[in-house]
Amino acid sequence: MTRMPYYPGCTLKTKAQNYDLSTRAVFRELGVDLVELPRWNCCGAVFSLVTDDLLRQVAPITNLIRVQELQGTDSVDDPRLVVPCAMCFNVLKRANARMKDNPEDLKKINDFLYLESQPYRGEVQIIHTLELLKEISAKRIKEQVKFPLLGLKVSPYYGCNLLRPKDVAIDNPENPSILEGITEALGAKVVFNNRRLRCCGSYQTVSEKGLVADLVYDIIKGAARAGADLIITACPLCSFNLDWRQKEAMEAHSDHKLIPVIYYTELMALALGIGNGFGGEHFVDPQPLLQKFLEKEKGGI
Amino acid sequence: MNERFLRIKRIVLGPRNREFSKKVEELSGETVNLCEQCGTCSGSCPMVGEMDITPSFMMRMVQLGEEEVLESKTFWICASCYTCSVRCPRGIDPAKVAEALRQIKLRAALDFLDISKITEEEAKTLPQIALVAALRKFTG
Amino acid sequence: MTQDLIPIYIYSRKYYVPEGSTIITALEYLGFKLKKGVGCKEGFCGACASLYRLKGDYKLKGGLGCQTVVQPEMQIVQIPFVPAPKAIYKIEELQPDSEIFVRYYPELYRCLSCNTCTKICPQELQVMDFVQAAVRGDFEQVANLSFDCIMCGLCSARCPAEITQFNVAMLARRIYGKYLMKKSTFLEQRLKEIESGKYEEGYRELMSLSQEELKNRYFQREIDFQIT
Numbered sequence A: 001m002t003r004m005p006y007y008p009g010c011t012l013k014t015k016a017q018n019y020d021l022s023t024r025a026v027f028r029e030l031g032v033d034l035v036e037l038p039r040w041n042c043c044g045a046v047f048s049l050v051t052d053d054l055l056r057q058v059a060p061i062t063n064l065i066r067v068q069e070l071q072g073t074d075s076v077d078d079p080r081l082v083v084p085c086a087m088c089f090n091v092l093k094r095a096n097a098r099m100k101d102n103p104e105d106l107k108k109i110n111d112f113l114y115l116e117s118q119p120y121r122g123e124v125q126i127i128h129t130l131e132l133l134k135e136i137s138a139k140r141i142k143e144q145v146k147f148p149l150l151g152l153k154v155s156p157y158y159g160c161n162l163l164r165p166k167d168v169a170i171d172n173p174e175n176p177s178i179l180e181g182i183t184e185a186l187g188a189k190v191v192f193n194n195r196r197l198r199c200c201g202s203y204q205t206v207s208e209k210g211l212v213a214d215l216v217y218d219i220i221k222g223a224a225r226a227g228a229d230l231i232i233t234a235c236p237l238c239s240f241n242l243d244w245r246q247k248e249a250m251e252a253h254s255d256h257k258l259i260p261v262i263y264y265t266e267l268m269a270l271a272l273g274i275g276n277g278f279g280g281e282h283f284v285d286p287q288p289l290l291q292k293f294l295e296k297e298k299g300g301i
Numbered sequence B: 001m002n003e004r005f006l007r008i009k010r011i012v013l014g015p016r017n018r019e020f021s022k023k024v025e026e027l028s029g030e031t032v033n034l035c036e037q038c039g040t041c042s043g044s045c046p047m048v049g050e051m052d053i054t055p056s057f058m059m060r061m062v063q064l065g066e067e068e069v070l071e072s073k074t075f076w077i078c079a080s081c082y083t084c085s086v087r088c089p090r091g092i093d094p095a096k097v098a099e100a101l102r103q104i105k106l107r108a109a110l111d112f113l114d115i116s117k118i119t120e121e122e123a124k125t126l127p128q129i130a131l132v133a134a135l136r137k138f139t140g
Numbered sequence C: 001m002t003q004d005l006i007p008i009y010i011y012s013r014k015y016y017v018p019e020g021s022t023i024i025t026a027l028e029y030l031g032f033k034l035k036k037g038v039g040c041k042e043g044f045c046g047a048c049a050s051l052y053r054l055k056g057d058y059k060l061k062g063g064l065g066c067q068t069v070v071q072p073e074m075q076i077v078q079i080p081f082v083p084a085p086k087a088i089y090k091i092e093e094l095q096p097d098s099e100i101f102v103r104y105y106p107e108l109y110r111c112l113s114c115n116t117c118t119k120i121c122p123q124e125l126q127v128m129d130f131v132q133a134a135v136r137g138d139f140e141q142v143a144n145l146s147f148d149c150i151m152c153g154l155c156s157a158r159c160p161a162e163i164t165q166f167n168v169a170m171l172a173r174r175i176y177g178k179y180l181m182k183k184s185t186f187l188e189q190r191l192k193e194i195e196s197g198k199y200e201e202g203y204r205e206l207m208s209l210s211q212e213e214l215k216n217r218y219f220q221r222e223i224d225f226q227i228t
Helices: A017-029 A055-072 A086-101 A103-112 A129-136 A138-143 A178-185 A209-225 A236-244 A246-252 A264-272 A287-294 B015-028 B040-044 B055-064 B067-071 B083-087 B094-106 B120-125 B128-138 C023-029 C099-104 C106-110 C116-120 C127-135 C139-145 C154-158 C165-180 C185-195 C200-208 C211-219
Strands: A002-006 A032-036 A081-083 A126-128 A153-156 A230-233 A261-263 C005-010 C013-018 C049-053 C061-064 C074-078
Touching (some): A002 A055, A086 A236, A126 A129, A138 A178, B055 B094, B128 C106
Parallel strands (some): A081 A126, C005 C074
């Protein structure tokens, strides 16, 4: 078992516990023990884009100090920080890079954080769970699949924060294939949604529900046109928008077809035989679809 | 859509224009004068339908130092998806310019989101990630 | 015994007070009539929150007036009250779910994890840690870390995100106590026993004894634990 530091993020502890539980379960099955950072704090969800704002960089940096602290004990083998949430990943990686490029700013922040046990030295490496899966390789994942999802048509949806901007991108921003590779390794069929890279509306969901509903309608339509049964995501906000805003999409568009949305780790858990019992609140219930595959399985987590 | 801004027939650039333009450049770290108005950002923007001026026009107004751009809704509708950032042929980041305009308003204590308007129903389902992000972008 | 007098500044005016005074005893010594900003004088009620700076130190510090000993050249101001939003709710109608924070204190999610609240807390609590625990929906952690909070308000006064940490913590503690904490079955059982009259006879007997007899009984009582 390789132990690696793990940053779940606030939403994975509250509304997206299914993503947290399924991620840990899947990686344990693949030989990685994700060790949660002690005393981690909210990263802020969005990266502050102005040049002079240091206060909003404090939150990501304190988390990186926690990684350093964990690395100092004998609790991890591979020192790289693993992050499942796409938005947290985007923030942490960019904040890290910003500090590396601006040692003056890093010094200021370290001075501000004088009560911490150690200053941030700027050496933590951050990877997303999908990057780790790429390292583990689709081949190995395929070897561990117990219940191939034959006949299931899946539309992977990437969202924005995994692929943009270029220095964060875990894959080609205009033509990624990570999620497709995993889907095929699980035995399912990939269908191409031409809206798989389009923004879901992100945080506009708080005050501009109608706008988000239109974007979601468009994205789901792309999946429906390709014949998708299911959509998989890697971000709790995309998951919320694509799932729950289908309600408003349905109300605004009479031809909207409801398609369930789940996390890619939940799909992996199903195929790897570690269950389907991760919970999660859905507007579009995925259970009727997944029950077919569950007949071959025993129990959940 | 942008008649209000089209009414500007005669543009006189003075020191105040230059100040505003420079302020946005400093805050965003972007050299706005590089923008050649090709429109790629506007074409890529998923939120452009709800905007009163396009991202290109926003960049133009910043180039010219027209402070009236701060009255637009455009940079508030931005979802920070960074599609414009990866596609700009001149390597400019319009998302950063939008953030700079937001910050100018927020730092003057002019919030865009009124948290008290979040309904009880919404509070039950909204995930933390949405609220945290919206609060960071729309409140100062 | 005379004490040395040391200079301090109250609302920027210089005064001399006995060395070893607390902020409150210094104010009383000087003849200030305290109607607000003072309470139990035992470090428990949170009424006497004060902000001060020490000589040669730029750091702004927070402390309780009744517990903080004055230093020479200390600059002091009292913060008797911090305005704060207070959610109105019926505890029976709430569920132990993080959504109650979204509903009643949505500004909680503006937390920047800057630690300013922790630095100013006169009780030396891990304020940022319990705010983050609330963000994560961990009621137990909020309750444990905020247990000694005396609601003085200094954290909220300093917070850049304008959160009211002490009210958020109060809500969390109430939810925790009502819905999540383990119930004490022993207490319930003992109450039932008392109500059933199990101790009635023994109690009546004790009440009928003279003081002499009571004393005897006391000294001859069974002690069933070892005192070494």
